[in-house]
Amino acid sequence: MDPSMVEGLSSSGMFSGNPYFSAGFGLIGVGAVLAILRQGARRAADLTRRQILVTLEIPSKDKSYQWVLRWLSQQHQSTELISMNQNTGMKKFIKNATKPRQLAVETLFQQHDNGNVSAEFSFVPGPGKYFFKFQNCWIQADRVRETRMLDLTNGAPWETITLTTLNRDREVFQKILEKAQNQAMELQEGKTVIYTSVGPEWRPFGPPRKKRLLSSVVLDQNLADMIVSDVNGFIHNEQWYEQRGIPYRRGYLLYGPPGTGKTSFIQALAGELGYNICVLNLSERGHTDDRLNHLLTIAPERSIILLEDIDAAFTKNREKTDLSSSSVHLSMITFSGLLNALDGVSSPEERIIFMTTNHIDRLDPALIRPGRVDLKVYLGDATKYQIQTMFNRFYPEYPESLALEFSELLKDYSVSTAQLQGHFVLFKDSPYSALDNIDSLISSLPPPTLKD
Numbered sequence: 290m291d292p293s294m295v296e297g298l299s300s301s302g303m304f305s306g307n308p309y310f311s312a313g314f315g316l317i318g319v320g321a322v323l324a325i326l327r328q329g330a331r332r333a334a335d336l337t338r339r340q341i342l343v344t345l346e347i348p349s350k351d352k353s354y355q356w357v358l359r360w361l362s363q364q365h366q367s368t369e370l371i372s373m374n375q376n377t378g379m380k381k382f383i384k385n386a387t388k389p390r391q392l393a394v395e396t397l398f399q400q401h402d403n404g405n406v407s408a409e410f411s412f413v414p415g416p417g418k419y420f421f422k423f424q425n426c427w428i429q430a431d432r433v434r435e436t437r438m439l440d441l442t443n444g445a446p447w448e449t450i451t452l453t454t455l456n457r458d459r460e461v462f463q464k465i466l467e468k469a470q471n472q473a474m475e476l477q478e479g480k481t482v483i484y485t486s487v488g489p490e491w492r493p494f495g496p497p498r499k500k501r502l503l504s505s506v507v508l509d510q511n512l513a514d515m516i517v518s519d520v521n522g523f524i525h526n527e528q529w530y531e532q533r534g535i536p537y538r539r540g541y542l543l544y545g546p547p548g549t550g551k552t553s554f555i556q557a558l559a560g561e562l563g564y565n566i567c568v569l570n571l572s573e574r575g576h577t578d579d580r581l582n583h584l585l586t587i588a589p590e591r592s593i594i595l596l597e598d599i600d601a602a603f604t605k606n607r608e609k610t611d612l613s614s615s616s617v618h619l620s621m622i623t624f625s626g627l628l629n630a631l632d633g634v635s636s637p638e639e640r641i642i643f644m645t646t647n648h649i650d651r652l653d654p655a656l657i658r659p660g661r662v663d664l665k666v667y668l669g670d671a672t673k674y675q676i677q678t679m680f681n682r683f684y685p686e687y688p689e690s691l692a693l694e695f696s697e698l699l700k701d702y703s704v705s706t707a708q709l710q711g712h713f714v715l716f717k718d719s720p721y722s723a724l725d726n727i728d729s730l731i732s733s734l735p736p737p738t739l740k741d
């Protein structure tokens with residue numbers, strides 16, 4: 290089929306403006322007759338269109354919207370393209386076009402393990418009409434942005450992509466959706482998606498991240514294994530919870546000084562389990578009890594919910610903490626709202642919640658009582674075992690005696706694993722330099738304390 294047919298039939302252009310209809314009705318009121326005729330013509334065109342064409346509308350609220358958008362951006366680059374001038378309605382046939390004519394940029398921020406944030410730009414088709422050929426069918430894609438209609442949930446303009454093709458080719462829609470979904474899934478394969486809440490929904494924060502290996506986070510002896518086996522025990526025992534009428538949820542608290550690997554471990558655990566992470570910032574502007582409950586209920590399947598620095602939101606006296614950050618005051622979550630949401634009254638799914646804090650002593654006991662927090666794990670400053678293990682991981686080719694020597698020199702100091710990592714990165718080429726320059730590390734540490 291000539292692709293222009295899709296466009297021609299999809300509007301009433303084939304009838305309107307035809308001189309035949311506008312002549313010879315002067316006596317009975319040309320305007321009235323014309324109106325009737327136009328209406329009839331429009332109906333006929335509509336009917337024809339409905340019989341011949343089939344459309345699929347994908348609203349921006351639907352999960353598949355982003356998948357299809359990305360998939361479409363690739364179609365333009367490899368297929369024949371017809372572009373239509375929005376003002377004149379003129380269609381232009383461009384063979385083997387290599388670039389879409391109307392582009393929109395999508396910027397994704399990515400936070401790296403070292404805390405740096407980088408931006409990644411990708412181009413997707415901008416608003417407008419495009420044609421592309423898929424499995425021998427011509428399809429019109431029409432991306433429309435409603436400037437006057439906002440998605441009240443997140444303030445973004447309401448958008449739709451409408452795909453139109455011949456009725457007989459309607460199965461291609463299913464195939465397009467599958468292709469777009471598969472492509473999105475492939476991007477996530479072997480990766481961890483970090484979601485953050487945007488209004489009442491979860492949105493991926495940056496592109497999926499490479500899974501972090503569990504072995505790259507060095508906790509004290511057997512600690513990582515203990516947590517992993519606890520989580521696995523939970524995941525594989527749904528029936529046990531069901532039979533006893535216990536909500537299928539498990540809460541974990543990782544607490545301890547900064548830079549001891551709390552966040553890194555949760556990321557590595559998610560990678561190990563093949564789970565994603567939903568990061569919830571309780572202090573975020575606009576959060577309410579209802580929204581919190583809703584977010585926990587609709588969290589994507591196979592995801593860990595992470596409440597970081599939980600002490601920053603509520604303290605022992607159940608008041609919101611008086612941080613200078615103005616956003617704290619804009620969150621309207623109450624302490625009882627938080628407890629209710631954590632209890633997961635309305636959650637139909639398994640729920641794994643991790644909380645982290647540097648100050649367990651500041652937390653209200655009600656927040657971390659069993660049932661809400663089932664396993665509390667202290668991640669402290671580096672032990673001798675951790676210092677040696679990290680040293681050997683950074684310098685695997687060298688004798689272990691160096692690691693022993695290094696840990697001996699630090700035995701009276703409190704050093705975090707993050708500080709150790711910083712030192713090893715500085716002297717990444719030579720363990721001897723790391724040893725020779727240990728004073729620079731020691732000078733940044735608090736004065737020595739007596740250790741066992």
Ligand SMILES: Nc1ncnc2c1ncn2[C@@H]1O[C@H](COP(=O)(O)OP(=O)(O)OP(=O)(O)O)[C@@H](O)[C@H]1O
Binds near residue numbers: 402546706707
């Ligand atoms: N135990 C560890 N093993 C390996 N790397 C670690 C460990 N602890 C910290 N790091 C490294 O230090 C950096 C900071 O770690 P991370 O953010 O996980 O610490 P944290 O305990 O969550 O800190 P905070 O309490 O300040 O949030 C990361 O780059 C991480 O790779």
